[in-house]
Amino acid sequence: MATLAQVEFNAVPVLANEAATPVIAAEDVHKYYNLGETKVHALRGVDLKIEPGEFVAIMGSSGSGKSTFMNMLGCLDKPSSGKYFLEGTDVSQLDKKALAAIRNKKLGFVFQGFNLLSRTTALENVELPTLYAKLEKEQRLERSREVLKLVGLGERLDHFPSQLSGGQQQRVAIARALVNQPSILLADEPTGNLDSRTSVEIMQIFQALNDQGLTIVLVTHEPDIAQFAKRIVVFRDGKIRRDDPVQKRPRAADVLKTLPAIDED
Amino acid sequence: MTGVIMDLLAILRIAIRALARNKMRSLLTMLGIIIGVGAVIATVGLGQGAQEQVQNQIASMGTNLLYISSGSINKGGIRLGGGATKTLVNDDMKAILQEVPTIAEAAPGAGASAQVVSDNQNWYTRVTGTEPQYFDIRNWTFARGGNFTPDDVTRATNVVVLGATVQENLFGNSDPIGQTVRIGTLPFQVVGVLTAKGQSGLGQDQDDGVYVPITTLQKKITGQDWLQYIMASATSQPASYAAQGQITSLLRDRHRIRPGQDDDFTVRNLADVAQLADESSKVMTLLLASIAGVSLIVGGIGIMNIMLVSVTERTREIGIRIAIGATEADVLRQFLSESVVLSLAGGIVGILFGVASSITITKLLGWNILISPAAMGAAVVFSMAVGIFFGFYPARKAAVLDPIEALRFE
Numbered sequence: 001m002a003t004l005a006q007v008e009f010n011a012v013p014v015l016a017n018e019a020a021t022p023v024i025a026a027e028d029v030h031k032y033y034n035l036g037e038t039k040v041h042a043l044r045g046v047d048l049k050i051e052p053g054e055f056v057a058i059m060g061s062s063g064s065g066k067s068t069f070m071n072m073l074g075c076l077d078k079p080s081s082g083k084y085f086l087e088g089t090d091v092s093q094l095d096k097k098a099l100a101a102i103r104n105k106k107l108g109f110v111f112q113g114f115n116l117l118s119r120t121t122a123l124e125n126v127e128l129p130t131l132y133a134k135l136e137k138e139q140r141l142e143r144s145r146e147v148l149k150l151v152g153l154g155e156r157l158d159h160f161p162s163q164l165s166g167g168q169q170q171r172v173a174i175a176r177a178l179v180n181q182p183s184i185l186l187a188d189e190p191t192g193n194l195d196s197r198t199s200v201e202i203m204q205i206f207q208a209l210n211d212q213g214l215t216i217v218l219v220t221h222e223p224d225i226a227q228f229a230k231r232i233v234v235f236r237d238g239k240i241r242r243d244d245p246v247q248k249r250p251r252a253a254d255v256l257k258t259l260p261a262i263d264e265d
Numbered sequence: 266m267t268g269v270i271m272d273l274l275a276i277l278r279i280a281i282r283a284l285a286r287n288k289m290r291s292l293l294t295m296l297g298i299i300i301g302v303g304a305v306i307a308t309v310g311l312g313q314g315a316q317e318q319v320q321n322q323i324a325s326m327g328t329n330l331l332y333i334s335s336g337s338i339n340k341g342g343i344r345l346g347g348g349a350t351k352t353l354v355n356d357d358m359k360a361i362l363q364e365v366p367t368i369a370e371a372a373p374g375a376g377a378s379a380q381v382v383s384d385n386q387n388w389y390t391r392v393t394g395t396e397p398q399y400f401d402i403r404n405w406t407f408a409r410g411g412n413f414t415p416d417d418v419t420r421a422t423n424v425v426v427l428g429a430t431v432q433e434n435l436f437g438n439s440d441p442i443g444q445t446v447r448i449g450t451l452p453f454q455v456v457g458v459l460t461a462k463g464q465s466g467l468g469q470d471q472d473d474g475v476y477v478p479i480t481t482l483q484k485k486i487t488g489q490d491w492l493q494y495i496m497a498s499a500t501s502q503p504a505s506y507a508a509q510g511q512i513t514s515l516l517r518d519r520h521r522i523r524p525g526q527d528d529d530f531t532v533r534n535l536a537d538v539a540q541l542a543d544e545s546s547k548v549m550t551l552l553l554a555s556i557a558g559v560s561l562i563v564g565g566i567g568i569m570n571i572m573l574v575s576v577t578e579r580t581r582e583i584g585i586r587i588a589i590g591a592t593e594a595d596v597l598r599q600f601l602s603e604s605v606v607l608s609l610a611g612g613i614v615g616i617l618f619g620v621a622s623s624i625t626i627t628k629l630l631g632w633n634i635l636i637s638p639a640a641m642g643a644a645v646v647f648s649m650a651v652g653i654f655f656g657f658y659p660a661r662k663a664a665v666l667d668p669i670e671a672l673r674f675e
Binding site: 071074076077096097100101103104105109111115116117119128129131132133176177180 | 275286581582584585586587588589590591592593594595668669672
């Protein structure tokens, strides 16, 4: 397989966002859930701005509201009150179809459990969002191959998820998130199911993508992983408790050299 | 346009692949539709075959035919069955021809059963006495030779026309025209052989009989001068209904039947009989097809059931698809296409199954089965409709899933 050192990140055509508006602007966002008699107040007034090119790690214990906030960023959920602007568009005003289009074209999702379709090849998994984007077949295949090469899986196009290691599966998922050239990459515990070396490898990909200008929001509860971001936002009890830039941010590529090699496959 | 077709093909391919993952399950689900469609095709084919046979019979019976038969009588409370009276005679026929203007032709009929003997063969069959126009009225044609003449009737000559079955049994492949056969003790010259007509609707062999001049039968064979029936053909179908009434009043008059007394004859319009048979076979077809249709609906419920299971199993997949940008319409289309592929494939296999079983039934039982392209087209459309109808609810359920819940689903 291609090692990460050989990966050419400049293959991404348009990742830099030239707009001056923040990619994400949440204004006094509240979220309530009605669970029968009890009313859960998951988000209690969150204000957050994320500028193009940022790499934000969102941390917090379970129940802190970080997952709810992430779902909201991902347009899978709507705030009960407050506003959420994605690239200047008030998302809370949009209908389901428009939201689906935003998820498809502006957002890239990476999940903890990889969430690839089983019995579907790596290439087909990556191709899926381009299908929903109604791209022409040649364009779909070209872009899918391109992003798979980008994450270092150019030679495993026809492998099924069951034939790939966890790290490789997550890279397929990243390729899938990138295939429609989104303005922001949302990663929900992307390293949660991976060993430490593979985790750092994934972070290396994230850092490289961010260097290319891609905005990344990463939810994690591992402080080590959060360190690779440029900014850490900590949630507690539905509110932002801390919002600090990362000092002395490590480069994943450097960290990898210090880690012992693990046999893959 | 080609783009739309490409899209359709892609959707179809994806659906087929999804179904291929659970081959056994897909096959069992399809089985309901296969049996349903197969049953519809076979039963409709059967019904239409029967209908066609009835229609052929109408044609073979002749057009606008009225059948006047001697009727029952009531003698001091003892009622005798049809054909018991001796009141229907040759003069009645002549009167009908003269006085009922809508009757174009009429022929008398009387018969007896007798042994017909050629050289070394013999055959027991029905001997019918009639006049030459009989064959014309009934639309019967001659395979060999020809008809006897009015002169034969006047002179009561010993000439005979053979039915195809009789010809075959007495003469085999040799030409009987001009040969002599014996009916009872009398020699008759064969003048013609009728074209084979096959079985009647009741399974009677219409070719098993011989025909002689009515006078010859009455004077030389039976010694009776009354008729069993008169066949009359009206000028048109509507005219036949008018003629029916006119003949009834004419015959009542001639037979001196007082008002209030029962007729001693019956006038039947054969078109009515044929239509009745046609009608009943239509009803039968409809009944059979609707029973088969019920099994199609049961098959559809099977599809719905499996699609619901499939949606539940693939909740996580649906969540992923929604998260990466599938709209409700996309998800709906995906699952709907699967159920339509299931039912459509079932429908097509069902047609093959139905056609195969129709052919088998025709071969084994000799029933006439008509496989109509219309029924096949309807089966395809209907099975597709079943797929859409029963696939819609599960597909809708999938489309409106909450992606957050769906992604959390284990």
